[in-house]
Amino acid sequence: MEALIQLGIFTFLLLAGFVFGRRAEKKHYRSIFEREDRFRHIVVTNEKVPSPEFIQHDFTMVAGNVVISVDYFKVVSAGLRSLVGGRISAYESLLDRARREALLRMQEQAHARGAQTVINTKFETSRVSGNAGQGIGSMEVLAYGTALIPSRA
């Protein structure tokens, strides 16, 4: 009987993760695509030295960060996948989403300051340890760079 209850809880968590996690991911991707179109005009590069035409520009640091959580279904499917090895697409999409979201938030900030260009963009990824040591809890991604603002002078 006890085993049955445990199995029930496991199935419930798995289903909840599958249904809600999938819905959240789809919704997030839709909003990412939409905003990426909107901020297409802001050029983001990782070159270190600004090209000569930016000599008269003001500059400021912009950053965007996001913490994205895994869902239970992803944890289980990744666990099964790591038995046989290979690509863990559940986590790939998670990190892809986090990275693009962080970049978008950085672009938003650059846009708010009137910049058209962001150079020297760097990424930082770290684990926010939620459940001590079991798989990945949630991932934090930070994107930061230098926004070049056309000066009014």
Next chain:
Amino acid sequence: MLVSNIEVVPGKRITQHLGLVQGSTVRAKHAGKDIMAGFKNIFGGELTSYTDLLQESRDEAVQRMTEQAQAIGANAVINVRFATSAIAAGASEILAYGTAVLLEDK
């Protein structure tokens, strides 16, 4: 105080190089938020409370870094980098470091 992560500043010249400055902070959210985040780990989605937490601590780290730079008489911090590490469950350390310099217009 100018803060930037580029090494060469457009239209400015570095007159004095004052060395490395840094600022760090360790922060945690209260247990209620941690429990909510635990639930979120089942359903997936963004953890806004942690996003805010890390944003705040990053601002704080930059603030401490610029204070240190001001104390040694710099007017800009360039080549800034961030580092994050999780030191315990629900707490992370944020470090910001950069080079304090004295800039003047070319």
